[in-house]
Amino acid sequence: MSRPVFRFAPSPNGRLHLGHALSALVNFERARASGGRFLLRFEDIDTERCRPEYEAAIREDLAWLGIAFEEPVRRQSEHFDAYLAALADLDARGLLVRSFATRREIASAAAAATAEGAAWPLDPDGVPLFPGDAALLTRDEIDRRAAAGEPAATRLAMETAIEAGGVPLTWTETGEGPGGHTGTVTARPEAFGDVVLARKETPTSYHLSVVVDDALQRVTHVVRGADLFAATAVHRLLQALLGLPEPVYHHHRLVLGPDGRKLAKSNRDTSLADLRAGGATPSDIRRLVGLPA
Ligand code: GLU
Numbered sequence: 001m002s003r004p005v006f007r008f009a010p011s012p013n014g015r016l017h018l019g020h021a022l023s024a025l026v027n028f029e030r031a032r033a034s035g036g037r038f039l040l041r042f043e044d045i046d047t048e049r050c051r052p053e054y055e056a057a058i059r060e061d062l063a064w065l066g067i068a069f070e071e072p073v074r075r076q077s078e079h080f081d082a083y084l085a086a087l088a089d090l091d092a093r094g095l096l097v098r099s100f101a102t103r104r105e106i107a108s109a110a111a112a113a114t115a116e117g118a119a120w121p122l123d124p125d126g127v128p129l130f131p132g133d134a135a136l137l138t139r140d141e142i143d144r145r146a147a148a149g150e151p152a153a154t155r156l157a158m159e160t161a162i163e164a165g166g167v168p169l170t171w172t173e174t175g176e177g178p179g180g181h182t183g184t185v186t187a188r189p190e191a192f193g194d195v196v197l198a199r200k201e202t203p204t205s206y207h208l209s210v211v212v213d214d215a216l217q218r219v220t221h222v223v224r225g226a227d228l229f230a231a232t233a234v235h236r237l238l239q240a241l242l243g244l245p246e247p248v249y250h251h252h253r254l255v256l257g258p259d260g261r262k263l264a265k266s267n268r269d270t271s272l273a274d275l276r277a278g279g280a281t282p283s284d285i286r287r288l289v290g291l292p293a
Contacts, residue, residue: 004036004220008062008069009210011043012054014265016061016272019225019255022289026252027223028067039217040069044077045202045209061272065282074217076209083204086212086242087154087197095161095241097194098152100145101136109136121193124230129193130155151200156238158194165189165240171232175223175250187233195234207234215244226251227262255289 008024010016016024031038040062044050055075062069090096110120110128121129133142145152169187176182189195197208214222214235222232229251239246254262255270263270275285283293 004031004034005039005218006031006036006221006223007039007041007217007219009041009043010058011050012058013046013049014054015057017263017265017270018285018289019263021065021272021285022252022255023223023225024062024067025065025286025291030221030223038069040073041213042073042075044075045204047077057273064276065285074213076213080203082212082216083209086208090241093164095157095164096197097155097157099130099133099155100142100150100152101133105136106130123192153196153200154198155194156197158190161237161241162190165237169236169240171236171246172248173251174248175252176226187236189233189237191230192234207231207238211235211238211244214247219247221250222247223250223252225254227254
């Protein structure tokens with residue numbers, strides 16, 4: 001039987017914080033306990049914000065925590081062709097829509113509707129759902145942007161995609177999830193509407209590249225924070241559409257800051273580098289994230 005494959009997949013756009021430490025440690029320990037492999041993947045599709053010095057810093061932080069990973073490390077920015085091939089496959093089956101509306105245009109239409117007392121649905125991350133370009137822009141404006149060759153975002157035509165993906169879609173969850181879900185979870189990708197699969201400035205998106213890479217790297221166990229629990233529904237749909245294998249998912253609790261909010265990379269006082277500079281040891285980090293020493 002082949003060995004389980006785990007991965008830790010940070011974006012090298014800042015220093016790792018305590019939340020990343022928990023994710024990396026849980027991943028690494030589950031891999032070791034199951035005799036599995038452990039991979040590091042740099043999710044650097046946002047080439048503006050991701051930097052080589054952050055990659056070096058991530059390697060340094062992981063080494064300090066005693067976490068060893070296989071080489072070479074996959075860097076998503078080197079594989080745009082793989083994501084484009086997946087997009088072309090979906091496109092050929094009529095599962096994509098192109099959209100000129102910007103995130104700002106969607107947000108301001110949602111804000112205007114809400115101000116008038118109308119409800120505007122939000123996705124599980126709190127982002128206003130995309131209602132289709134026709135609901136946001138006039139026909140003339142859509143034609144003008146098309147004629148001017150303005151860049152468009154590529155979105156999954158969710159309703160059509162769900163029909164094509166087959167129902168019911170589920171996943172196996174071994175973690176906690178926000179509602180304490182463990183076992184078989186029903187995927188509800190419709191909650192995300194027509195999700196973006198490629199941006200105007202980036203030829204892919206988090207959802208598309210994570211699914212393509214987990215399959216290409218033969219990842220069997222996805223261990224990550226509970227903030228990505230809902231997004232797993234989109235990942236399962238894409239896997240079904242692209243004929244990719246289904247990993248087991250384990251969403252772990254998040255490390256919250258003193259304000260009760262999720263940690264951010266901009267929050268310097270919880271960065272591993274700063275804690276280390278202040279004299280913290282790897283065992284201190286384990287204690288801070290609630291793992292046994
Ligand atoms: N790159 C994502 C992040 O840093 C994690 C993706 C995943 O584990 O699926 O939040």
